[in-house]
Amino acid sequence: MNKRATGLWQTVHAERRRLAEDLAVLREEQWRTASLCPGWDVHDVLAHLVDTARTGRLDFVRSMLRARFDFDRANERGILREKRASPLETLAALEAASGLTRTPPANLATRLVEAVVHGEDIRRPLGLVGDYPPEAVAQAISYQLRTPVSFGGGRERAAGLRLIDRSTGTGWGAGDDVVADGVDLLLAVSGRPVAPERLTGPGAPALTGTPSRP
CATH class of the missing domain: 3.30.1050.20 (Nonspecific Lipid-transfer Protein; Chain A)
Structure with a gap:
């Protein structure tokens, strides 16, 4: 892995851990807050982040095949797969996956987009402030x-x-x-x-x- 990629992944891993820290103190009802992603609440976006952190290239291809190349359908299935009964369990799953370097067959910059944009999808509706490099x-x-x-x-x-x-x-x-x-x-x-x-x-x-x- 080259120096640029190493630095990018370090940032992504740090942002995953920082988000997990921010969400550790949420009350039960806050997990149902509507996120900036239409149709998804805070718990849904968290589950999506777990799914993307755990999804490698082959996993992504398989998920798209099963979803008949419908990207939205693949995302919804990923949420269902990773969303635990308790938000705290989903949060623990993100913490466990925070150091992974898996990615779909796409530019690594998409990992930064995910970390920042989805971080704000969650934080802004909750009144939390993110601090990104x-x-x-x-x-x-x-x-x-x-x-x-x-x-x-x-x-x-x-x-x-x-x-x-x-x-x-x-x-x-x-x-x-x-x-x-x-x-x-x-x-x-x-x-x-x-x-x-x-x-x-x-x-x-x-x-x-x-x-x-x-």
Whole structure:
């Protein structure tokens, strides 16, 4: 494994453990909180993270074959497979899988996208604050901007826009400016709802899908 891949996996493993720590104190009813993923609650997203952590290349191919190449169906089956009767048992499964380096046949940057975006899918509805390495967020944004929406990316959403991370000054693309914290840019590009006030600049309405103010 090269140095870049090693560093990426170290970040992913750390984020899995950090999320597990954040969720260890949840009350029973909080596990049923709706996540940012439509139709999934917090426990569902946690089970999905266990499934993706445990799924290697051959496992992914087999799951897609069984789901007749329906990605959403494969994800739902993965949740059913890994969702324990008790959320704490599912949480223990994530902790046990946190150090795994399994991945589907895809760019390793997808592991960063999963760690950050799904981390926020869970944390934001619960009022928890995530703290992600800026370089990991930047790498995840770059990957999402190269990847079509049909493959889970956000290339079309950011077309004609220049995204600028207000914390680091890093920019991507060309067009109307959208200025925000890197995590908010990543979420918006990934199709997650982001409060309009968290993004500024003339291109912000186009990225968040909100009308421009007169």
